[in-house]
Structure formats: C-alpha cells, structure tokens
Amino acid sequence: MASGALSRGALPLFTFKGIPVRLHWSFIALPVYIGWSAFNEGLGWGHVGLRLAMVAIVFGCVVLHEFGHALTARRFGVGTRDITLLPIGGVASLERMPEEPRQEFWITVAGPAVNLVIALVAVIIMALLGLTSIFTDLLVGGAPVWSNALLFLAAINIWLFLFNLIPAFPMDGGRILRSVLAMRMPRERATRIAAGLGRAVAIIGIAYALYSQQPFLALIGVFIFLAAGAEARNVAQREHLRGIRVQEVMRTRFWSMGAATTVRHATQELLQGGDTALIVIGLDGLPVGVLHKRDLIHAVEAGRANDRLVDLPPREAPSGGIDDGAHESTERMILAGLPLLPVVHDRRLVGALDLATLDEYMRLRRANESPAQN
Ligand SMILES: [Zn+2]
Known part of the structure; x- marks a missing residue:
C-alpha cells in the first residue's frame, strides 16, 4: 500500500x-x-x-x-x-x-520469502541443537x-x-495473484478479479472473527475489504486516465497571489470566496509553492497575520506541464501531499490540477460515454 x-x-x-x-x-x-x-x-x-x-x-x-x-x-x-x-x-x-507484472511479482514474493527463510533457519538451529x-x-x-x-x-x-499469502489486497497474496493474472490479461481485469476475491475473503474473515470474538482479526478484515476496493479504483482510474493530458483535466480558474502578499490579505480574499488552496507566485510569475486554506488560518491563529506568504513558507510544489500525463501528475501531487498541482506552460502559470475537479471530469466523461436510457 x-x-x-x-x-x-x-x-x-x-x-x-x-x-x-x-x-x-x-x-x-x-x-x-x-x-x-x-x-x-x-x-x-x-x-x-x-x-x-x-x-x-x-x-x-x-x-x-x-x-x-x-x-x-x-x-x-x-x-x-x-x-x-x-x-x-x-x-x-x-x-x-x-x-510490469514480473517486477510486482518478485517485489511482493520477497516479503513472505523472508519469513520462510527465518522459519527455516529457526527450525535448522533447533534441529542442530537437538531441540x-x-x-x-x-x-x-x-x-x-x-x-x-x-x-x-x-x-x-x-x-x-x-x-x-491470503489472496486478498493489500495482502501480498492478492498482489501475487494480480501479477500472475496480469501476465496473461490486461492489468485492470487482473486487478478486478484479485480485488473481488479479496473482498470475498475479507467478508469470510470478518464473519469468522465476529463468530470467534477476535476483534483484531475483524479489524484486519475491514481493512482488507476497504483496501481491495481502493486498489481496484486506483487501477481503474489509471486505465481511464491513460492517454489523457493535464491540459484536458486542469482548472484554468484558480486562486493565486504574490509571494510578498501578507497572510491577512490572503485570508480576506479567502472569506470573499477563495479556494481550498492558494498558489503562491514569485516575482518571475512562476509558482513558489502551494498553501492550503488551513495553513492560512493556522498562521493567523499563530499570530502571523502580518507575515508574507513566502515566509510561512508555502509547501514546495513540483509544477506540471500541460502535455504531462494526467495520471502521473495526479500521483506526483498525492505523493507530495499537495491539495493541488500548479500547471506551467511557456514559463507562465496556466492552470491547476486537483482531485475534486479530476473526479468530476471522470464522472462527466463516463456519463457522456454511456448516457442513461430513458
Ligand atoms: Zn508483504
């Protein structure tokens, strides 16, 4: 995970x-x-x-x-x-x-293999010691x-x-199953099968845990059930976003302010209808970083209303290009823990990528592809 x-x-x-x-x-x-x-x-x-x-x-x-x-x-x-x-x-x-299924297979197998080796070593030592x-x-x-x-x-x-080795995401067994299936079929289908099996196993596990009154086992079951769904969604999203460029899914209306602006000024704009996140721009017009609206409120609470935005400092944000892949850019944003990703073109800030807009784009696209029959 x-x-x-x-x-x-x-x-x-x-x-x-x-x-x-x-x-x-x-x-x-x-x-x-x-x-x-x-x-x-x-x-x-x-x-x-x-x-x-x-x-x-x-x-x-x-x-x-x-x-x-x-x-x-x-x-x-x-x-x-x-x-x-x-x-x-x-x-x-x-x-x-x-x-690449083979790489996922070996990376996943390596974990349980370590436990098998430790068990074997322990057994061999026991045998040697006559235990x-x-x-x-x-x-x-x-x-x-x-x-x-x-x-x-x-x-x-x-x-x-x-x-x-239980074949349920995010247990290694689920990944091993997915990687073996993916050597023979598209990854999304392999994931759907592995995730479906994972949920079934999780439900059986939860039922057993409740029956035998083992709260930790039940907790693990719930965790597996949720994780299996998350994995399937992630892969499905990756498939749907394949070939889509940032330009198609980015917002062109976004909230940005200069690095020398005070926190007080920014919070005034926030109250007038700002956004969930603010892109802080340097003198060269390029993004310096991103501030969540929470960051602004925390700064005021900490008595820093007169500080400049650049001094808070904003969260460092890698910027994306309009021709980058939408999925790769989304993953970069999530990995960096950012609420949105500034998009730069011709050395100018032209847009912002965020999860909410991306989700709306995907839903509208699916709705347009298969309009409801009435
Ligand atoms: Zn593992």
Whole structure:
C-alpha cells in the first residue's frame, strides 16, 4: 500500500539502508490491548512482559518482511519512502508499484520469502541443537511451548508467511495473484478479479472473527475489504486516465497571489470566496509553492497575520506541464501531499490540477460515454 498520509503522526524508530522505520500512533492500541487482556485474565507483570516481548519479536519479523519488499523494489529502481508499523502489520511505502507484472511479482514474493527463510533457519538451529524433542513434547501436550524462543520464532514466521499469502489486497497474496493474472490479461481485469476475491475473503474473515470474538482479526478484515476496493479504483482510474493530458483535466480558474502578499490579505480574499488552496507566485510569475486554506488560518491563529506568504513558507510544489500525463501528475501531487498541482506552460502559470475537479471530469466523461436510457 502506498500512502504518504501514514507517515504523518508516526514515531521514527531507526533508519536502515536509507529507509526510515516508523511506528504509527495507533500502534499504542496493541500494548494497551495486551495489558488490558492480561489484566482481565489476572496475569502478573511477568506475563505482560513476556507477551510484550513476543509482540516485539513478531514486529521485528514484520520489519524484516517489509525490508524484503523494499530492497527488492530497489533492485528494480523503485525507492521506498518509509516503513510504517501499524498494530495490524507493516506497510512499506514504495514510491510506486511497477506495472510490469514480473517486477510486482518478485517485489511482493520477497516479503513472505523472508519469513520462510527465518522459519527455516529457526527450525535448522533447533534441529542442530537437538531441540526437536520439543515437537514431540508439544504433541504430548506438556511442554512450555511459548517459552521457547526458537519455536516461537519458527511458528510466528510460518504464520506470517501463510497469512500474507491470503489472496486478498493489500495482502501480498492478492498482489501475487494480480501479477500472475496480469501476465496473461490486461492489468485492470487482473486487478478486478484479485480485488473481488479479496473482498470475498475479507467478508469470510470478518464473519469468522465476529463468530470467534477476535476483534483484531475483524479489524484486519475491514481493512482488507476497504483496501481491495481502493486498489481496484486506483487501477481503474489509471486505465481511464491513460492517454489523457493535464491540459484536458486542469482548472484554468484558480486562486493565486504574490509571494510578498501578507497572510491577512490572503485570508480576506479567502472569506470573499477563495479556494481550498492558494498558489503562491514569485516575482518571475512562476509558482513558489502551494498553501492550503488551513495553513492560512493556522498562521493567523499563530499570530502571523502580518507575515508574507513566502515566509510561512508555502509547501514546495513540483509544477506540471500541460502535455504531462494526467495520471502521473495526479500521483506526483498525492505523493507530495499537495491539495493541488500548479500547471506551467511557456514559463507562465496556466492552470491547476486537483482531485475534486479530476473526479468530476471522470464522472462527466463516463456519463457522456454511456448516457442513461430513458
Ligand atoms: Zn508483504
């Protein structure tokens, strides 16, 4: 899954091979849940500590899994902005997922493969140390199973391996299925099939989770259901936008002001009917950056009404050209976390690309292509 929004509100943990690993704020739910359930079961601090250590081991393996994706992607020239840990798993935010099915296949397979390797290594070490008797103890039912770190490591990685191979977006299994299908059919159709299967699996998972009263499993099911739909929409939009240039979908009415304008002046215009975002223009007439109307209000609240717009400063915005592809430009805008993308032609600001207008364009286009029968 690629989402720049995830890294906001995330605690940086460490950086490895140039890729920062972060902990999403919602992660706090996990230790709280563990402490709460341990408390309900009347367990002591030792048990809580043990369970937290187990969670730490699981997420250590999740991080290695994500690095499997990220470092394989790097081999295909695709960078990773960060790896974010959520209570329900990890997300490596790749700059893009290659449309070439073979590349998507290898990048995706690399994650579960890491877990398989860890499990195999753990099993081999156990065999070498003669700890296989634990398995027989396990069958008899008397062994303190979870106290054995190696067995836990093997079990959890086999579980991670199998769980991620569930054929549902955004689980790796869904991507592997899509990439294999896409080697034989158009990517959009492959995605529709994989997403449909993903939703079906998610519904079964949610039903099972509710039946067996496992709230985290139900949460993962809902997440998968939504993600499957989002993936299908993203690919469908990409297909519909294929061959469409920025010029066709950009707005030619937009809100722009000079860099030396004060925040106060800008907010006055905002109240007279501004826009959701303001393009800040330098002396050369080219965009310096973009300000969301929120940024202006926050600036006034912070007592900066008399500051110049350029000093806030505006969010840096890459500008697009009128002949650029509409989909690529939209992705650039989303990646940069911008409300709109300034469009420049002949060294002049000529338009703005934004999601709302793009959505309206797509809906009107579809309506015009297949008018309702009456
Ligand atoms: Zn994965």
